[in-house]
Amino acid sequence: MNTAPSGLPDFLLEPMVRAALAEDLGDWGDVTTRAVIAPGTRARAAIVARQAGVVSGMQIAALAFRVFDPALKVTVHRPDGSAIAPGDTLLEVEGCARAILSAERVALNFAGRLSGIATLTAQFAARTKGTAARITCTRKTTPGLRLAEKQAVLHGGGHNHRFGLSDAVMIKDNHIAAAGGIAEVLAAVRAHASHMTRVEIEVDRLDQLEEVLRAGGADVVLFDNMDTATLARGVARLNGAMTSEASGNMRLERIAEVAATGVDYISVGALTHSASTLDLGLDL
Template sequence: MAQPVPPVPDLILEPMVRAALTEDLGQYGDVTTRSVIPEGTAYAARLNAREGGVVSGMQVAALAFRLVDPELRIDTRLPDGSPCGPGDTLMEVSGAAASILSAERVALNFAGRLSGVATLTARFVAETRGTAARITCTRKTTPGLRIAEKQAVLHGGGFNHRFSLSDAILIKDNHIAAAGGVRAVLEAAKAHASHMMRVEIEVDRLDQLAQVMEVGGADVVLLDNMDSDTLRRAVQMARGHLVTEASGNMALERIAEVAATGVDYISVGALTHSARTLDLGLDF
C-alpha cells in the first residue's frame, strides 16, 4: 500500500461529480427507477472488485451517492490506496434504493476509472524498486478529471507533475523554436520568472544539455526520447546541477532500465491517458 494520501476537499471535487450526475440524470431524472421502485423501498448494496488492483475513487464515489441523497449511509471498507483482490468489498451503501440506483453508474464510472489509474501507476512504480527514481504523471489527463486522476496516481504510489500551465515554467521544444533557441528562451525565463517559480527545460541531445548548463537559469532538465546510454551520460553531466526527468514513450517494459540510469523522475503520460478501467460492480 502506498503512503497515506490526504484527501482532496470535497468542495473541490463536488463540481466535477455534480456535472457527471447532471449529465447522467438528464432533464427528468432516473425514469426507470421512478417507474419500478416503490417509494420508501430501502436496500443495501456493496461495491465489489471483480479483479485485483489498487483502490482509488472511493472518496469520489461516496460524494456521488451523497449528492443524490445525503441520507444514504456509506461505509468505505477499503480506502483509497489499498490493494484489493477479486471479490473484495470496497464500499457498502444503504438507504433508499432509488437513490442508490440513481447514483450507481456515476459512482462506478469514477471508481473504476480512478482505480485503473492507481493500478497502472503501481505497476510502473514496482519497476523502480531499488532505485531513487520516482514515477510521475503528466497533464495528459481526461478533461475535467485532472484533480481526481492525479490523486489516483498518488494512490498508486506515484508523484504528481504540474497540475496546470500556471504551476511552473516548462520550456518544451516548440517554445525553444519559437523563442529563438536555448539561450534566448532561458534568458527570457530568468528575466520574467518569479523567485517562487521553478524552471524546467526539455532537451533531446547532449549538446543542448551542455548549453543549458552553460546559460544557467534552469532547475530541472527534461531528457526527452533519449536511449538509455544517452540518458546515463546526461544524468552524469547534470548531477549536482539539475534535477533530471526522463520522458518520451516510457513503456512499462523499459522503466527498470531507465530507472537504473540514475534519473530522478520518469514522467509517464500513459498513467492517465492509457489506464484500463478496473472492473468493479455494485451488487444489491
C-alpha cells in the first residue's frame, strides 16, 4: 500500500482515478495515440508548472499513470503542499509512450484542479496571519471528488469542516424552522445524538445566539452572513464559552477583518466551488 505525504492510501483515491480514465477512454480507447505512436515506443515526460502556486494532486496524477500502466516509472519532485514557481518540474514519468499520452489529460485535470484549490486556500490562510482564526472548507465540493478536494485544502494550509452528513450534527435554519425553534431542535439533539457527536448550530441574528446559550447542548456556533461589526459582538458575547465559526460572503478581501474579530474558524465555500485551475502542462 502506497501512502503519499497527504496520508491517504492510494486505494481510497483509486476509484475516482479509474472512473476518470474510463470516462476519457470510452469504448475504443485512445484512437489517436494508437494510430500515430508505434508499439514499443518509449518516452519520458514531465508535469511542469506554468503558474506560481501551491501544488496538490501529485499523488493522484502519479496514480493515474500507474493505474493505466503499472510498468511506468513515476517520480514526484514537488510533493503535495509545496510552493511552486513557473518552470518547476513537479513530476516525471518514464516508460511506454502510448500509456503516458493516454493518461496525460486525467493526470493534468486532477493536478490542475487540486492545485488551484490549494493555491486559493493558501491565499485565504495568508490573510489570517497574526490571528487565531483558521480557514476551513465546506461540503460545496465536486460530486465524487470530495476526499481529494478536501485534501487539497489541507495542502494549502486550510482545515477541513465535516466530510459529510454523518460526521457531526450541524443545525441550519431549515432544521430550526422544521423542528419548531432553537430550544426544540437542541432538545431533540440531546435526546438522539451520540455523546461522541459534536453539535454545531447556525444563527444569523444575535438574539438567536442568546437562545442558544440559554438552551445549551451545542458545541459550536456558526455566525452566518453577518456583517463584521455584528460578528465581533457575537464573538465577544461568547467569550470563549463555545467554538465560533463565521460563514457567508467570505471574500478574500474581507478575510483579514473577519479574522480580527477573534472568531475561531472561517468557512469558505469558494475554496472548492470557485477555485481556478492552476496552469500545468505535460512536456515530452
